[in-house]
Amino acid sequence: MNQQQTDTSKRLNLVNLNRFREEISHAFGRPPDLIFRKVKELLIVYIAGLVDQARVEKEIIVALESADAGGSYTDMDSPHVQKTDDFDLALQLLLSGMVLIAEPNQSYVIAADAASMPHRSITTSETENVIHGPREGFTELLVTNVALLRRILSSPKLRVHDSCKGTYSGTKIALLYLEGLAPAALISNMQKRLESVQLDGVIDSNYISEQIRDRPRSLFPTLQSTERPDVVADALLKGRVVVLVNNSPFALVAPFLFWNAFQSIEDHFLLYSSANFLRIIRAIFIIMALFLPSLYVAITTFHIEMLPMELMLSIAASRERTPFPAIVEALIMESIFEALREAVVRMPQRLSQTASVLGALVIGQAIVQAGIVSIPMIIVVSITGIASLMIPRYEMTFAVRILRMLLLFMAATLGFYGIAVGIFFTQVYLTGLRSFGVPYLSPIAPLVWKHFQHFFIRKPTAQSEVTTDHKRKKDWS
Amino acid sequence: MKALSTWQIYSLMLLFQMGTNVVFGFAGTAKQDAWIVAFLSTLGAFLLQWLYYKLYATRPGENWTSLLKLSFGRYLGTFLHTVYIVVFLYLAARNLRDLGEVTKVQLLFNTPPIVDMMIFQLLVAYICYAGIQRMGRLAELNMPIIFLFIVLQIILISFSGIMDFSRLMPVAENWNLIATTVFPFxxxxxxxxxxxxxxxGALTVAPRAYKKAAMLSVASAGLIFTIWDILSVSTLGSTIFSRSFFPLMTTFQMINIADFITNIDxxxxxxxxxxxxxKIAVYALATCAGIARLCKLDxxxxxxxxxSLLVIVLAYFMTDNLSSHLFVAINWTGWLILLPLFIVLPAIVLVIMTVKNRRTGEGRKLHEPTTN
Known part of the structure; x- marks a missing residue:
């Protein structure tokens, strides 16, 4: 851990063990879970709950009682045992679940690992579901998450760099990449950004994400966060770098490009042809998620002549009863839908029945019968709602939803012209974004042919991007 | 620093050349032989691009305004520099006005065109702030969209069953008309x-890459124009084609597939x-760059x-109506602006620079192709 602190900070004083005990107790503010035990002349310190009590008894206390002195531990050459003469480091070690063994008149204490951090077991990921493919999701424990990745990528080339962030939380974060695949510039860029992170506490990986990503205030995510080890492993194989944060099941993957948001890892787990079929369906519906309400508003407000006669008449007939202009209808329905979406997330499980009844009956049926919103608008908003759930990356759904609202206003004021101008503005904005030095719209703008080939269509795995040819991954843009 | 790739400059030039022709069609005055004009103009355009390439290659590090100063001295050079700024500004405004007119006639009947133009110029200003590199990315981002739309248009019009190739007859009826339409307009x-x-010039690509991109873009544009003209004449007939304000627009309005896809304006x-x-963004950026160099701004x-404000004002007060606007385009801008300033003067400068390079032997050194 922080070995460089040794020079500046306080040394241990073990001449009097009682005084040592007092110092440690004082540093923690005499908490009830700080346990001191005496075995022969040795003092054993640990924090209850962070260590495995049974292991402490069996491996440490019994061993020490049978042995002559602490010497048996001192001689052990194991990563689980370390010596330190630094007081602050000793406290830090205690907090990470080590057991301190202090011997009188020594210049150091021995820290033995018996950590058993409270944690959740590995479960399926909640946010990114697949039908085929691995089901595990990350947990809150960094060690477990790294182990999950090591299991998928059993290669010594998988590099893990540790560091600590957060003045008070002291959260461990790990930078992972595959040596030889990830470009050196990307790694050093990430390391530099991670070093500059200044925080009191890191509760979730998003705390780190906001400090290291490009344009943190942008609507468009420039850093991917994912709960799935297979997604991370895939990203590592494509030469990306990954940041894991202790206490957060969400890994950060960089660089993250615009088009990545519309590709699901499941594309690689399905039959080649069905995966491409799904990609086409997804593309169509995501475009609809963005444009459908504004197109509807533009057509009914400005370009009604675009529709075939029968369709025009039936839409006009159903709009007859509603008093509001199309934009107001659209805003009412859109905001109700967004509210429903948010409510369902926050609501206790038992109330979900209520939400679906309210949603289907009151908002669907009654609002039409009351003549507030026309039926075509309900259909449009429902299709849009389903379509926006198809976006594989959760972060991007916000961009699409907010952009949809903006386009709605443009459509209501200037029709198709407004939609086009709105999209052009977005395009110009996107051309200026970068994610860790890679242009956001790559590989289309700028065109990078070798990545472009893999971008619309998932090629069969035999021709896929993942190869052992390291030279191909050198450049990203 | 080379900010653009060959593909980007190709996309920029292709979209730039398509410009207003997307609705105005190409060489409507040549009636049923418009497609011959389109084809012959493409051949002429190759010569023209070769001229521009040669000009660029004489001094790859310079741009047009500094070449003017090198060729004509400080005073005349500065004067011509100013003329070019005004011309670019005028052309930006012309194109903006075109947009205003088309939008008013085809899309937003009740919105005053000045509103459309102001919003569009705001977009153009944003693109200018973004700079040439992002403009290149914008162009290549829109290439697939344009490609998709063109293919869609051609397929839909072909399947509407209203094309009659006999309307292209008689082929090459009046060579005199063809010749005068090809040159200069x-x-x-x-x-x-x-x-x-x-x-x-100095910002974009190396001369070799520029030549490749320019030639390819002219070839692509020429192909598209020729196909459009054939489609348009065989759908509308030569009379309506030459008389309509927006021949291509009118053509694609004829699309009718099973009474369902009827109106794709x-x-x-x-x-x-x-x-x-x-197109407007390139002109506006050229104007800004010209002014910045003239006034030595950072x-x-x-x-x-x-x-941008000037462009809007100019576009608004340019003409009274669409007819006079198009009249100026067909009869005046070609002769008065484009022929002398964009064809003759570059040729003169090329001669002057070639002579100068010969004399100093500087050209050979600069001509070394920087690979791209």
Whole structure:
């Protein structure tokens, strides 16, 4: 851990063990879970709950009682045992679940690992579901998450760099990449950004994400966060770098490009042809998620002549009863839908029945019968709602939803012209974004042919991007 | 520093050349032989691009305004520099006015065109702030969209069953008319307009890559124009084709598939907006760059807003109606602006620079191709 602190900070004083005990107790503010035990002349310190009590008894206390002195531990050459003469480091070690063994008149204490951090077991990921493919999701424990990745990528080339962030939380974060695949510039860029992170506490990986990503205030995510080890492993194989944060099941993957948001890892787990079929369906519906309400508003407000006669008449007939202009209808329905979406997330499980009844009956049926919103608008908003759930990356759904609202206003004021101008503005904005030095719209703008080939269509795995040819991954843009 | 790739400059030039022709068609005055004009103009345009390439290659590090100063001395050079700024400004405004007119006639009947033009110029100003590199990315981002739209238009019109190729007869009826349409009008608009890219010469790509991109873009544009003209004449007949304000627009309005896909003007107008966005932005950026060099400003960004305002004002007060606007385009801009300034003067400068390079032996050193 922080070995460089040794020079500046306080040394241990073990001449009097009682005084040592007092110092440690004082540093923690005499908490009830700080346990001191005496075995022969040795003092054993640990924090209850962070260590495995049974292991402490069996491996440490019994061993020490049978042995002559602490010497048996001192001689052990194991990563689980370390010596330190630094007081602050000793406290830090205690907090990470080590057991301190202090011997009188020594210049150091021995820290033995018996950590058993409270944690959740590995479960399926909640946010990114697949039908085929691995089901595990990350947990809150960094060690477990790294182990999950090591299991998928059993290669010594998988590099893990540790560091600590957060003045008070002291959260461990790990930078992972595959040596030889990830470009050196990307790694050093990430390391530099991670070093500059200044925080009191890191509760979730998003705390780190906001400090290291490009344009943190942008609507468009420039850093991917994912709960799935297979997604991370895939990203590592494509030469990306990954940041894991202790206490957060969400890994950060960089660089993250615009088009990545519309590709699901499941594309690689399905039959080649069905995966491409799904990609086409997804593309169509995501475009609809963005444009459908504004197109509807533009057509009914400005370009009604675009529709075939029968369709025009039936839409006009159903709009007859509603008093509001199309934009107001659209805003009412859109905001109700967004509210429903948010409510369902926050609501206790038992109330979900209520939400679906309210949603289907009151908002669907009654609002039409009351003549507030026309039926075509309900259909449009429902299709849009389903379509926006198809976006594989959760972060991007916000961009699409907010952009949809903006386009709605443009459509209501200037029709198709407004939609086009709105999209052009977005395009110009996107051309200026970068994610860790890679242009956001790559590989289309700028065109990078070798990545472009893999971008619309998932090629069969035999021709896929993942190869052992390291030279191909050198450049990203 | 080379900010653009060959593909980017190709996309920029192709969209730039398509420009207003997306709705106005190409060489409508040549009646049923418009497609021959389109074809012949393309051949002429190759010569023209070769001229621009040679000019660029004489001094790859310079742009057009500094070449003017080198060739004609300080005073005449500065005067011509100013003339070019005004011309670029005028052409930006012309194209913006075109957009205003088309939008008013085809899309937003009740909105005053000044509103459309102001919003569009705001977009153009934003693109100018973004700079030439992002403009290149914008162009290549829109290439697939344009490609998709063109293919869609051609397929839909073919399946509407209204094309009659006998309307193309008699082929090459009046060679005199063809010749006068090819030169100067069809060559000057849009092909000679690509000369505006010489304002960013040093920024874009190496001369070799420029030649490749320019030639390919002319070939692509020529192909598209020829196909459009054939489609349009065989759908509308030569009379309506030459008389309509927006022949291509009118053509694609005839699309009717099973009474369901009947009216795809918004698609064409979107197409048109993409190409015009690039065209106006290139002109506006050229104007800003020209002014910045003339006044020796550090950055052209401070004058984007004033220039944009000027473009809007000029576009608004340019003409009274669409007819006079198009009359000026067909009868005046070609002869008065594009022919002397975009064709003759570059040729003169090329001669002067070649002689100068011979004398000093400087050309050989600079001519070394920087690979791209």
């Amino acid at each position: 069809s060559i000057s608009v849009p092909y000679s307009e690509t000369f505006v890219f010489s304002m960013f 918004p698609v064409i107008v979107t197409n048109y907006m993409i190409t015009l966005m690039i 950055s052209y960004k401070s004058i984007i807003m004033p220039v």
